[in-house]
Amino acid sequence: MQDELNTPPAKLHIDGVSKSFTSKRGKVLALESATLTVDEGEFVCLVGPSGCGKSTLLNLVAGLEAPDTGSVMMDGKRVTGPGSQRMVMFQEHALFPWLDVLGNVMFGLKLKPGLNDKERVEVAHYYLKLVGLERVMRASIHELSGGMRQRVALARALAPNPRVLLMDEPFAALDAMTREQLYADIQRINQARQRTVLFVTHNVREAVCLGNRVILFSPNPGRIREQFVVDLPRPRDINDPALAGLAGEITRALKGHTRVQSAE
């Protein structure tokens, strides 16, 4: 089981990826030639207004969509479809209401070969403990608060030990207090079990609080614009003035890109 818990994180290469969708108003270029490299164990935040292609990029890395051009590679292997090496945490928790908390965390584990049932239960317990929910293992999903649901979703995504964790605005629907608690949890958990993380958000402060790097996107068409390295010491507090200063700088840069866009 120890080996199971210690698979190293993966390196991501996103190379010249474009993706368009056909809607009622015609063809929309959601993402235009995006190129990005994410190192092993790096926490990268994708920031931008809605329609800038950040969620599209996440779905492409997940393998839920296929790029029109370009390629997504994980450790030199091309991503051709979804797989448990890359787990996704969605904005809505996407937990299964017909299963209890433990059942939800077990879902992905049961699809993982090389473990027996006893080991699976042990792994599930480990992660539920990590997110602080071992006491509500038998609860139904509808009985949990929004923050607890996202914690279950996090445990479910971490349990099969993916090499990459993809998070699509996972805290957007939560209140500020709950979010702050989860920022602390995420940092603590990522220290214990380092993964390569792509984290989509429209909240710049959140991105600065969590990420090693913040990537700025602009919409119409979705493009990668600029990136900032965040080397503030961890654990970070979202109310820290230095963090707020950097977030302000990034927000100004983001507004600049968006304004240029709307003037075009």
Next chain:
Amino acid sequence: MKRFFIALTFFASLILIWHLLVKTGIWSPVLLPGPGAVGEYLGVALQDGSLLSASWVTIKRLLAGYLIGCLIGLPLGLMTARSQTLNDTLGVLALGLQTLPSVCWVPLALIWFGQSESAMLFVVIMGTLWSVLISVDNGVRNLPPIYTRAALTMGSSGFHTLRHVILPASMPYVISGMKQGWAFAWRSLMAAEIYVTLLTGYGLGHLLHFGRELNAMDQVAAVMIVIVVIGLLADKVLFSPWERFLHRRWGLNG
């Protein structure tokens, strides 16, 4: 326990009112026998076995037809939900036939199968099939797409997704459809038994029919009570556990 006593008091008072109505002569005992007479019939019919054997014949027919109807309706509903072509054809047909009261199948069944068990089975299947099909279709169609997406990213696909995600996720619809199918099947079978006399076995519908022919109102009333009790029991035994499960997991009112 308190709820049980309230229910008990309610039904006891109902029987008391019935008894008083007959006793005061407001209703003629020929048209409506008192609870005593009905109870007497129930006692005799239970002892000579006629009531039990009729109930058993009816329940056997019902369960067989209902089971077959569910077994056909479930996969068909899955298919119409997934395929536009099947939805435009079979789906529309199912919607139409579901609105047809299942008694209307009785004349057709008689011509096709004669006065046989097959005719009974056919009517019950037709009563069950369409409503099960339509609610499974509805359940799968209204599935939030995020469930299957989440399952995909966890390495689930194909039959595993169907068995472990799509079916359980549409359970609230499937259960309510199966419950409706059960009610339709029960009604259609009673109608069929009242219309059609079969030599292969007398069901509760036949007892009701003979009661009318013999002007034995105690028998008619007693058989009606038995039919109601069986319906109630079926609801409690077959569906209550599922509804409790839905309520616990989904937090729905069931």
